[in-house]
Amino acid sequence: MADQYYGRSCTPNLGGVLDTYSKDEVNKLLNQKLNKNQVYAAGLNALATNQETQDGVSTTRAVTPAGLQSKLSNSVSLDSSLFIASSKAVRTAYNLADAALPKSGGTVTGQILGSNSTTTPGYSFNTDPDTGILFAGPNSLSLVTGGSSRLTVSSLGVVSIPASLTVGGESIAGSTSTLTLGSKVLELNQAGSDPDGGGITLKGTTDKTFKWINDYTSWTSSENINLASNKVFKIGNVEVLSSTSLGNNILISSSNIPSGTITNDDLAGGISDTKLNTISSQNKVSLSSVNIFGSTDIGRNLLDADLFVVNGNGAGINGKSSVSRIAEYVYGKISGDVTIASNGSSQISTGSIVNADISSFAEIQVSKLGNGAARQVLQTSTSGSEVEWTGSIDLPGTLDVTGVATFNSAVVCLGKGYLALPSGTTGERPSTASAGMVRYNTSLGIFEGFTSSWGAITGAKGGGPDQVFYENDQTVTTNYTISTGKNAMTSGPITVNSGVIVTIPSGSSWVIV
DSSP: OOOEEEEEOOSTTOTTSEEEEEHHHHHHHHHOOOOSSOOOOTTOOOOOOHHHHHHTSOSTTOOOHHHHHHHEEOOSSOOOSSOEEOHHHHHHHHHHHHHSOOTTOOOOOSOOOOOOOSSSOSEEETTEEEEEEEEEETTEEEEEETTEEEEEEOTTOOEEOSSOOOOOSSOOOOOOSOOOOSSSOOOOOTTOOOOTTOEEEEOSSSOEEEEEEGGGTEEEESSOOOOOTTOOEEETTEEEEOSSOBOTTOOOOTTTSOTTOOOGGGOOSOOOGGGOOOOOSTTSSOGGGSOOTTSOOOSSOOOTTOEEEEEETTTTEEEEEETHHHHHHHHHHOOSSEEEOTTSOEEEOTTOOOGGGSOTTOOOOGGGOOSSOTTOOEEEOTTSSSEEESSOOOOSSOOOOSSOOOOSSOOOOOSSSOOOOOEEOGGGSOSSOOTTOEEEETTTTEEEEESSSEEEOOOOBOSTTOOOBOOOOSEEOSOEEOOTTOOEEEOSOOEEOTTOOEEOOTTOOEEEO
């Protein structure tokens, strides 16, 4: 095939547009002579023939040497119908065409630079100008169809497909560690063939698979499935299993639990009564396994109608009994000086309790004492809350009374001992005093009594039975107030210590003799 060249028309019959000519055609054009009757040059209007000039048809198109010389040009870049290409221009066009790429194909050693638009990509087809290859950015390109980018390769080698990707082969092979899809659904087996064995396979030393098996009508996994701690298994959007429990609607029965698979170690917590049938076989429940002490307390006293479990080993009977039988059993076992009837009343044989039977720490409650029985020494008072003596009592030891002892008659102290009066400081006087009270004041060092107020109990002293002398201290060391409505007398001289005050109420007097 002859070489072909591109060039702008600068020779007869090229028409002023970009055409392609063979090498032989260019040589022919170079050697062609101008027709004497009709001349075309670089697309000029047809010049007049010699005859037309002679006949005077057109003087503007007359062919003259000067006219031709003025229209001759060596340029190959002019795009005008007013000039004629010279042989030099034709030769230059030949050289350019000879260096160009022939229409039949060839090798391009330099760059081919094209425009950049999705509607007119830089490299497209003359019959489909909006389909081709597009510059998509620095070091990136796109494949364009119908004026839209369909596939883009970035400078990092990332391939982006904005629409669907259809693979007709059996597999997609690649070494990437992650396959990222922008769609929400991964659709397998689009052709709709038999799905048996279809699914996902993770290659490794041993394959890890998640596949559909027709025989099981199920998805099957070759490996364990590990859910996050806060996730559960659901069926029909109903929870059936979590990490800690079965779903509330899960029915456990003998039909779905193989016999003997649940052991004692598998049971924990209480089993609802509604989940248990009556155990009628003997020796199936041991009393030692019944959790009695861990049960909830009934929160009340036992009643005769309450029941308890009896293991009747003696008669070979296991059953129940009412609490009332416990009393009957206990009462029947009591014998000796004390007997208890079936109704719970007890009786102690007369004279059976002796002094040795009573503990030295025993206390007899007031309610246990009768009232007015013969030879009775102690009895309850009228109010029923106190104890009173029914006759004289001789106490060889000490009578210790922690409360108030009330004597309704005279108290006679015999012997050569003493009668100790209550003692205490001035601040410890009874808060509610009544006339007739007597005590020893440790703060003042005196015996004092109460009539309408507290005062000293004094009397004359003397040798033997004499009561002649009234003695008093010579120094007042503590503040003192003479009782209201009273006078005081002191044998002087008297010294009142510094800072000590003796208060004499209005209408009272203090006489020092």
